[in-house]
Amino acid sequence: MSDMSARLLALLSLLQTPREWPGSELAERLEVSPRTIRRDIDRLRELGYPVQATMGAVGGYRLAAGAAMPPLLLDDEEAVAIAVGLRTAAAHPVDGIDEASVRALAKLEQVLPSRLRHRVGVLAAATVPMLAGAEPPVDPRTLVVLAGAAANRERLRFAYRSGDGAETRRLTEPYRLVTAGRRWYLLAYDIDRDDWRVFRADRIGDPHPTGVRVPARVPPEQDPAAFVAAKLHSSAPVYEVVATVRLPAGQVAGRLGAAAGTVEPIDDHSCRLRGPADTLEWLASRLLMLGCEFEVHEPPELRAYLGALGARAARAAQTPTITY
Amino acid sequence: MSDMSARLLALLSLLQTPREWPGSELAERLEVSPRTIRRDIDRLRELGYPVQATMGAVGGYRLAAGAAMPPLLLDDEEAVAIAVGLRTAAAHPVDGIDEASVRALAKLEQVLPSRLRHRVGVLAAATVPMLAGAEPPVDPRTLVVLAGAAANRERLRFAYRSGDGAETRRLTEPYRLVTAGRRWYLLAYDIDRDDWRVFRADRIGDPHPTGVRVPARVPPEQDPAAFVAAKLHSSAPVYEVVATVRLPAGQVAGRLGAAAGTVEPIDDHSCRLRGPADTLEWLASRLLMLGCEFEVHEPPELRAYLGALGARAARAAQTPTITY
């Protein structure tokens, strides 16, 4: 059944390999005549996939970059690699592609064979903490559920731990998943409280959609991100960091990344760093990893943290008195 | 042309969305009769894609997890997110899926539209250094080229900086790209030197395939990874770390990840960490991020590094004397 569609998919899969395929070899693999292969390649081209052909004795076909993304045909290991990569990316929303990576993760996990899902879990558990700071990492599966419920307009029930440790059960209509700083937030309508609320994703436990589809509620504001930012600003203080770094501005900007704030040169050997510091631990480790001298002017909390860190490092570095 | 294939692909794309699609809506979107939609869904099922259907008044179709990976149909942003995630994953080969992620990256970058490629470059530049340690990060594009040349058996020409800074041009026949520790190595036959060599990927500059395809050379050993490890062992010393951590063993194992080594409990409050420490900087930062007391017994180099780090942190934490 639908012989040709399966063959076109297989052809697309073969052409995505980074090598050149002679038409005769493709014909052999797909068990059709070379003429049909040529026709299939024409078909792919008409569908918008730019199949490049190099002529001559050592020629062959390969898929080039075109105007649109062709369907990606992955083997098991590649799928696992992508899932793991997306999970770590979702756990560290520092990009400009936060929600896209969660969407892609949702897509992938929806169709990921169960045996692979297990491998993803194991590998992600071994990988995520390596990149994490002191932040409580978000469970990427939670993010996937939240994003799915928001996109699907499904009611969502979950347990929520507030800042003081109290746990409540919530019934909500999710509207959008957004990032602010280095955290994920769910903007949703809380049905019991009859108002819009902002939930920190890392405090949401055991979310599951109720299956009830609801019409889109009028959002509280045009821009969900702005609404979340406003809510946060009123509750949690955001530190503003000012530091002098003894390294040329260009190097600092390159090694800290764009999200760290602005870097202004002071002279050829040092520069000033200014920016929001949503988590002190993360910024401290970044600064230390630069490997150069630096001074922190603001905030005092960061100085205190660095002092404690330095003392702990010094204690750890002492020649041990115990044997082992 | 090839109307049905395009429709099946579009159908697959729609079904990958995390929502349920009634057959009538699918028929409307794809501009065919509902009967044809049902037939298409049958076809997909025969091709191995498990389309789940919920019956009843609010029913619909959706794609579930099956035995094999269906072709992933991504929009622009999702493709960019995956590419960025894979780049950072490739730059930090700590997993068990190193080469798979490079393969997937090669596949993706081969077909990524150029306008998206640009966005990937920008975002990756802003993201990679955030996660990087003091290590010189590898250029993921270099990795992609290396892996492609090895898979395609193409001769590869590149510039190589040795440890003392000398730069030479090499003409090689790449055999395999492997990871050892937290670095990438290329195992290749050096044609000018007429012998097998191991190249550090981060020291390879400006690689480009010559286009010359060569038959597979007899590899120096069964296992490329073992060969690389042997080569490295003879040249670079590998530290063995021993540390006492004042935290329960379970927590340490979970937060350091599997690649950090073995964790044995000492008592309820502390444990012993043993393992290879390929890079001191990385391990030091991981230990500090645990947020607990710890003592380093071996190697002395790690103690020295921690001491210097602690002193630097202490200096940075002092109340600044300059105004700003």
Next chain:
DNA sequence: GCCATGTAGGTCATGACCTGTCCTAGATGA
């Protein structure tokens, strides 16, 4: 300069199969 080997594409006969339009059966929630 020649030849082998690859892509590119035209034509034609045959028959498979895709499609829309009927139809009925079964499941499910309001």
Next chain:
DNA sequence: TCATCTAGGACAGGTCATGACCTACATGGC
């Protein structure tokens, strides 16, 4: 109980995919 969805059989008509054979053209090795 009824509306609404999935599931699937029967049938007629015509599109179009396939293989066989052909020529034209590009390229690299000899």
